[in-house]
Amino acid sequence: MELERLVQALGPLEVLGGVKAEVRDLAYDARAVTPGAVFFCVPGERADGHDFAPEALARGAVALVVERALELDVPQLVVRDARAAMAPAADVFFGEPTRELEVVGVTGTSGKTTTTFLLFAILAAAGRRPGLLGTVEARVGGERRGVVRTTPEAIDLQRTFREMLDAGDRSCAMEASSHASVLHRLDCVRFRVLVFTNLSQDHLDFHDDMESYFEAKRRLFGAEPRPVAVVNVGDEYGRRLADELPGAIRFSGEDAAELAGIELKLRGRFNVENALAALHAARALGIEDDAIKRGLESVRGVPGRFESVDRGQPFHVIVDYAHKPGALENVLRAARDLADGKRVICVLGAGGDRDRGKRPLMGKLAADLADVVIVTSDNPRSEDPEAIAAEIVSGAGGAVEVELDRAAAIVRAVELAQPGDVVVIAGKGAEQGQEFADRTVPFDDREVAKEALAAMQETPT
Numbered sequence: 437m438e439l440e441r442l443v444q445a446l447g448p449l450e451v452l453g454g455v456k457a458e459v460r461d462l463a464y465d466a467r468a469v470t471p472g473a474v475f476f477c478v479p480g481e482r483a484d485g486h487d488f489a490p491e492a493l494a495r496g497a498v499a500l501v502v503e504r505a506l507e508l509d510v511p512q513l514v515v516r517d518a519r520a521a522m523a524p525a526a527d528v529f530f531g532e533p534t535r536e537l538e539v540v541g542v543t544g545t546s547g548k549t550t551t552t553f554l555l556f557a558i559l560a561a562a563g564r565r566p567g568l569l570g571t572v573e574a575r576v577g578g579e580r581r582g583v584v585r586t587t588p589e590a591i592d593l594q595r596t597f598r599e600m601l602d603a604g605d606r607s608c609a610m611e612a613s614s615h616a617s618v619l620h621r622l623d624c625v626r627f628r629v630l631v632f633t634n635l636s637q638d639h640l641d642f643h644d645d646m647e648s649y650f651e652a653k654r655r656l657f658g659a660e661p662r663p664v665a666v667v668n669v670g671d672e673y674g675r676r677l678a679d680e681l682p683g684a685i686r687f688s689g690e691d692a693a694e695l696a697g698i699e700l701k702l703r704g705r706f707n708v709e710n711a712l713a714a715l716h717a718a719r720a721l722g723i724e725d726d727a728i729k730r731g732l733e734s735v736r737g738v739p740g741r742f743e744s745v746d747r748g749q750p751f752h753v754i755v756d757y758a759h760k761p762g763a764l765e766n767v768l769r770a771a772r773d774l775a776d777g778k779r780v781i782c783v784l785g786a787g788g789d790r791d792r793g794k795r796p797l798m799g800k801l802a803a804d805l806a807d808v809v810i811v812t813s814d815n816p817r818s819e820d821p822e823a824i825a826a827e828i829v830s831g832a833g834g835a836v837e838v839e840l841d842r843a844a845a846i847v848r849a850v851e852l853a854q855p856g857d858v859v860v861i862a863g864k865g866a867e868q869g870q871e872f873a874d875r876t877v878p879f880d881d882r883e884v885a886k887e888a889l890a891a892m893q894e895t896p897t
Contacts (some may be wrong), residue, residue: 437529439499442474443513445528446501446521450514457498457511462529462591464522471496474525476591477503478518485518501525523623526594533597534626538564538607540717541625541663543653544633546763547710548586548611550702551633553738554714555609558731562723567600569593569610571757572739572866577603587616590623614652622656627663629717630656633709635673636762650676657681664720668709685720687712698729701736704770740865742767745882747889750855751778755881757865759787759814761797764862768805771858778856782806783849785814785842785863786824788871795824796831803832806860808852810837812845814863815871842870843884850888861885 439457443449460472466488469475475492477485477500489500489508499511503518515521527534540559542551552570559566568575571586576599587610588596600608612630616622635650650673657665657677667678670688678684687694689709700711711732718728737743745753752774758764764784771780782802786795802809811828813821821840829836839845849859861881864870870879 453511466491469495476501520620523590526591527624530594530598540629541612542631543612547633551710558718561731562727564607567605567608586613617652630663631666634671706766745885751853751857753859758862775858779807781808787815788817788819795827799828799831818873847888
């Protein structure tokens, strides 16, 4: 592609050094630059992409997208926001893939991953040949891929859409995060349908307040062309959103009768809402109810989402990604139903360098909804694990245990469990590591729980 074509895609801007260059790729990380690439100098929290422009040129970049002119002899496209420029440039460079790929997105605080998995299954049952993009994994042409973030950067996202089409995919079910909205990763994605699941406190380390968080979600529904909106009006923010969107398809957990005849394998009221979201989104895509039924019934579980760990023990062990108040409440209420009069034992922590305001809220929820609470470490990053635990405990208002060694906390919960009890290990779900300031160590709650159960079963009574 000629550089001049990208200039046209970016609209009015200052061009330094001409536009005569053949573009073979796009990059925002200098280490990923290949000969013929255009390098986007994106300022970040820890580093400024402008500082890496010389390295990008040394690796073969033929042009730069900059926010300020650099003293380098190379074509430079001067824009107001280099990050925002990535989406329109990538959309054009990769051939506007979402004009052809049928994309259905899911946004909200909780339920994105499960709803996306359900939609993927329905699309597959309907013969729509879907790809998948989400927190747990991506699937492109049937191939599973690991993921770095819920919604990739715009260049990576548009590249993946193109790879999906080239691999034979004709639709895509994807999670749409609030970070991606604010950071322009989702600009130029032409959603056919967009689902809003709910909104509760999370990410206030990134968004200034709940109103800003809501605005990040709402922004996605104003894209052109306008997606069909499927909105959970059982949520207060969902009601606000639906009232602003004429023609929005409304649903809530009170509509469970619409799932009559469908043998849903997923436990919990919150999964009824997720299934309803997927059902209405699928109908909006013109999918027949028979395929919806087959798709929903085919999903037996989602990795790290109310996932059961079973080694024949006489009690339940559930691993869930719940790391925010709304999700924790949903999981603990579902666990209470599963316990059927027996105890709920909850292991939880809170991530470091993230929204601190939710920590005491989670402590209170755990104390109110569980019989035994063990506070532990959960990706402390650069913060002191003891300080994080103290903030959680401050909201509990009652007796809780503190065991900062997460593996030991899981072992303790398993050892305390009696027949019929439900052990909930919350916060990490399917994550494969524990993040500290200077390193990430391998850690999987499910594997640790399995080891604890095995050790318990091998111990002579």
